Amino acid sequence: MDTVWVALALSLKVAGLATVLAALSGVATGFVLARGRFPGRDVLDTLLTLPMVLPPTVLGYYLLVLLGRQGALGGWLQAQWGINLIFSWQGAVIAAAVVAFPLVFKPARAAFEAVDGQLEQAAQVLGISRLAVFFRITLPLAWRGILAGILLAFARALGEFGATLMVAGSIPGKTQTLSIAVYEAVQAGQDDVANLLVGVISAVCICVLLAAGYLAPGRVAQR
Template structure:
């Protein structure tokens, strides 16, 4: 059950960070505006801040005492705290920089002359993005997506603070490992550790295979 929940949370988090990370990465790679570096720094903060700090920020933002949390509860009956949806949000926030940074780097590495040539031939900006820019940058982006999936799969601190540890509902694999160790269930902990380690190793090997640097050396 914990493995299935972890895969669902990590999969949804990876999907959300892919959409947002690619969009924001492209924006910062192509647009020039005041405060761009500040925005880049703020978006990268989840990579260096302790997960418990991120979890606290999310509790303040989404809790019932917050303006957003109160509005969601009163208008839509949505409570994100201690739910698997809250776990997805926590994992997405933590994993976001792992998509955003590679996406920005991948877009910046695309030769702008190729994009300009496509525009000269009458191709719209949207078509240029999907026919020229994205195909040239997709390997770097995909490597970031895989890393974000692995990070979301192993997320612990922020998820525990936002979603808690409710068996069958919000208890992800990493939290289940912690609970098993606390309960002295070493056999269970060992099994769970082997599972999550194997999945993360497979993801990292795939991400390394797709890394732009390795592609360039071939």
């Protein structure tokens, strides 16, 4: 039983931090692509959406190449700061954030594109700065779509398995999240533990999906 709650606490921590990273980067990138007009925008959109469709093992391999001690980022972190992200909960956060990123980025871009640009232009004509326009007009009008994407990203990060397993491994109490614990329990023939773990993660994900569906812009417009 202790294993279940330890895995749940670790999963919530990893998913929560991953969602914060995905939300900050996804909202910013979604706004830039929604408002920007520059060559290669569609290509960049495609590349940023790749984590949504790539097999988790492929994504995990890319992250290993990048974050490993011989990788560009991992080697630099190891040499400069003595930081090793492989087989750590921090590595699990990065893997979950990369997987969850498109689920924030795509809804955020769609929500920003749905905001009437004339409202923003009118505010700028009145002398309001672009930063103030974003926080006082654009974000309030787009927040429901963005929040729905963030909730979906949290659910995705909470259930992430493949990329997390490759980057962080399965170390009980350190990197073993709920989804990995389910796999380990099934492999060990511990059906009672597996059933409990599956029930917990399913209940959490159902609640998150219900909340995301409630906040979806189309659902709000129908009400």
